[in-house]
Amino acid sequence: MTEAEIKAVVLRVLGAIAPEADLAALDPRISLRDQLDVDSVDFLNFIIGLHKELGVDIPDADVPKLATISGCVAYLASRVNKQR
Amino acid sequence: MTWRPIEKPKTGWTVVPNLLDYERTSAEFSWEAVRRELDGLPGGRGLNIAHEAVDRHAAGERRSHLALRWLGKQGETRDFTYGELSALSNRFANVLRGLGVGKSDRVFALSGRIPELYVAALGTLKNGSVFCPLFSAFGPEPIQQRLAIGEGKVLITTGLLYGRRKVKDLRRSLPHLKHVILIGGDKAALAEPAAHDFAALMAAADDRFEIPPTDPEEPALLHFTSGTTGRPKGAMHAHQAVVAHYITGKYALDFHSEDIFWCTADPGWVTGTSYGIVSPLTHGITNVVDEGDFDAERWYAILQDQKVTVWYTAPTAVRMLMKAGTEPIRKYDLSRLRFIASVGEPLNPEAVVWGQEAFGLPIHDNWWQTETGGIMIANYAALDIRPGSMGKPLPGIEAAVVQKQKDGTVDVIHAPDIQGELALRPGWPSMFRGYLHEEERYRKCFAAGWYLTGDLAKRDADGYFWFVGRADDVIKSAGHLIGPFEVESALMEHPAVAEAGVIGKPDPVIGEVVKAFVSLKAGYNASEALKKELLGFARTRLGPAVAPKEIDFRDSVPKTRSGKIMRRLLKARELGLPEGDLSTLESYE
Numbered sequence: 001m002t003e004a005e006i007k008a009v010v011l012r013v014l015g016a017i018a019p020e021a022d023l024a025a026l027d028p029r030i031s032l033r034d035q036l037d038v039d040s041v042d043f044l045n046f047i048i049g050l051h052k053e054l055g056v057d058i059p060d061a062d063v064p065k066l067a068t069i070s071g072c073v074a075y076l077a078s079r080v081n082k083q084r
Numbered sequence: 085m086t087w088r089p090i091e092k093p094k095t096g097w098t099v100v101p102n103l104l105d106y107e108r109t110s111a112e113f114s115w116e117a118v119r120r121e122l123d124g125l126p127g128g129r130g131l132n133i134a135h136e137a138v139d140r141h142a143a144g145e146r147r148s149h150l151a152l153r154w155l156g157k158q159g160e161t162r163d164f165t166y167g168e169l170s171a172l173s174n175r176f177a178n179v180l181r182g183l184g185v186g187k188s189d190r191v192f193a194l195s196g197r198i199p200e201l202y203v204a205a206l207g208t209l210k211n212g213s214v215f216c217p218l219f220s221a222f223g224p225e226p227i228q229q230r231l232a233i234g235e236g237k238v239l240i241t242t243g244l245l246y247g248r249r250k251v252k253d254l255r256r257s258l259p260h261l262k263h264v265i266l267i268g269g270d271k272a273a274l275a276e277p278a279a280h281d282f283a284a285l286m287a288a289a290d291d292r293f294e295i296p297p298t299d300p301e302e303p304a305l306l307h308f309t310s311g312t313t314g315r316p317k318g319a320m321h322a323h324q325a326v327v328a329h330y331i332t333g334k335y336a337l338d339f340h341s342e343d344i345f346w347c348t349a350d351p352g353w354v355t356g357t358s359y360g361i362v363s364p365l366t367h368g369i370t371n372v373v374d375e376g377d378f379d380a381e382r383w384y385a386i387l388q389d390q391k392v393t394v395w396y397t398a399p400t401a402v403r404m405l406m407k408a409g410t411e412p413i414r415k416y417d418l419s420r421l422r423f424i425a426s427v428g429e430p431l432n433p434e435a436v437v438w439g440q441e442a443f444g445l446p447i448h449d450n451w452w453q454t455e456t457g458g459i460m461i462a463n464y465a466a467l468d469i470r471p472g473s474m475g476k477p478l479p480g481i482e483a484a485v486v487q488k489q490k491d492g493t494v495d496v497i498h499a500p501d502i503q504g505e506l507a508l509r510p511g512w513p514s515m516f517r518g519y520l521h522e523e524e525r526y527r528k529c530f531a532a533g534w535y536l537t538g539d540l541a542k543r544d545a546d547g548y549f550w551f552v553g554r555a556d557d558v559i560k561s562a563g564h565l566i567g568p569f570e571v572e573s574a575l576m577e578h579p580a581v582a583e584a585g586v587i588g589k590p591d592p593v594i595g596e597v598v599k600a601f602v603s604l605k606a607g608y609n610a611s612e613a614l615k616k617e618l619l620g621f622a623r624t625r626l627g628p629a630v631a632p633k634e635i636d637f638r639d640s641v642p643k644t645r646s647g648k649i650m651r652r653l654l655k656a657r658e659l660g661l662p663e664g665d666l667s668t669l670e671s672y673e
Binding site: 016020021033034042043045060061063064 | 157223248381404408409561597620623628633
């Protein structure tokens with residue numbers, strides 16, 4: 001998968017959890033939780049959603065790496081492309 | 085399955101628990117004696133929470149002791165001694181006085197866990213004004229409702245939240261709101277009428293302040309909570325509550341003078357105020373505040389680096405830690421940790437026992453609610469734990485399982501293991517003194533000399549209490565009460581929605597998830613796109629802490645003949661449970 005494809009999945013999962021959010025306005029380097037109105041339950045659902053969509057196992061210890069869009073894309077790209 | 089009790093040692097303690105002999109302490113207990121462990125205002129001028137929490141230590145040998153250690157999201161640390169906290173809260177009291185804010189005026193705070201919030205809380209109490217914290221994840225509707233009911237005169241918030249929560253638009257509907265104090269305020273927000281810059285006001289204020297005479301019964305704190313129906317209820321607490329904040333810290337959390345305490349709750353909920361601010365400070369100990377959100381590794385690092393000795397957290401957090409397993413914990417030195425407690429919803433026995441495996445310490449569940457102001461039933465350091473039980477009543481608290489009869493009388497259930505409503509004998513200092521402007525709702529909480537908690541419980545033959553469930557439809561999600569009516573009302577504002585019914589769907593981690601069932605008006609069709617639109621609509625109004633996480637469409641929402649939504653039936657259907665008595669049902673779906 002390309003990084004652009006992964007980013008599209010990330011935004012789609014996020015959009016299902018917080019449909020009110022203006023995803024186009026997100027700064028990819030700033031923490032999602034600082035930019036969006038999401039609580040810890042939303043964030044947990046976000047991680048579960050990424051796991052379901054991409055089939056990637058995300059250990060709890062890696063969750064902090066997924067705090068930003070850039071972080072998500074970098075982390076998921078390395079995992080998705082390694083698995084296939 | 086039944087779980088084996090966790091036995092506590094009888095001797096050989098490194099730190100001897102304050103409540104060593106439960107039976108004897110309970111028998112000898114008197115609130116008057118506890119009151120004498122506090123100082124009272126100098127010159128017999130009354131009792132003020134902020135004096136007991138800060139000034140009495142600042143005036144004594146604890147002046148240079150660390151009162152508050154704040155840990156920022158980005159890894160920053162800010163420390164406040166009792167002396168510094170006293171001076172800062174004096175400044176804030178002077179700020180309020182300078183703005184013409186006086187006794188009993190209500191001062192609201194809407195912010196994350198930042199140092200200014202703690203300074204503002206204590207300064208407000210010093211000024212004799214009433215402090216009302218709001219959870220920062222509330223959306224504009226919960227904020228507006230609470231400010232309107234509470235007739236908030238002052239709102240302290242951040243520039244960011246002011247914009248994000250559309251406070252500017254809300255102000256039109258809040259005639260009582262005279263001042264907005266902005267922390268880190270941006271230029272646009274500060275340009276609005278009656279907006280003030282927190283830092284500028286503080287810099288110009290005197291750091292000396294004499295707390296005015298405070299009658300112990302004067303109002304001090306206002307905490308909103310949710311019922312099944314109607315608007316949120318504002319539970320009022322008096323300065324006298326500090327007597328309970330103090331003694332519960334001593335007995336239920338086992339505070340000792342050199343403890344470093346961390347309460348993970350947000351002051352937007354009652355735990356984060358009673359135990360995240362007041363209780364540890366009344367003991368003159370160090371209170372750790374973390375601005376960040378839940379993160380297992382971050383939390384273990386805090387426990388280690390801050391040398392936390394007493395930790396008060398919530399079942400949802402414990403279950404999230406359990407998910408990550410015990411492996412990550414082994415990297416940390418948590419040897420300073422002596423006592424762990426949990427509150428918010430019943431802690432399942434697996435979690436109690438997991439504490440022993442993970443930390444070498446059991447997790448002590450306790451029970452209380454917004455209305456009780458402080459811990460009422462608890463597991464204690466020196467008392468054997470029955471995993472899954474909330475423990476025994478605090479010394480000074482009389483609890484019972486009762487059955488309310490139709491004629492208004494109350495039968496106390498003496499036989500063990502019989503389910504009934506948990507009731508408390510009124511008279512403890514932190515009992516709520518009313519629901520603001522709702523005398524009738526307050527009165528209904530009491531019958532035949534008991535306060536009826538709305539929680540169902542059992543008591544076993546040895547006096548341990550066991551939580552069973554709520555007696556009403558209130559949802560408990562991640563330890564917070566959510567009123568289904570509040571959520572339904574917000575959904576009904578959407579043009580497509582004809583009816584809405586909201587339930588708590590059981591969830592293994594957060595207790596219950598808010599789930600909405602919606603029927604649509606003619607001309608609207610159920611679709612994924614509409615579902616997302618409704619979800620976003622509700623989140624924008626209610627904020628992520630209150631809004632539903634799931635929405636399903638139904639042709640109709642089941643109601644009684646009198647028009648009440650049958651949430652129990654919605655829940656039974658969702659869970660595939662027996663539907664029970666349907667004789668009052670208006671129509672089947």
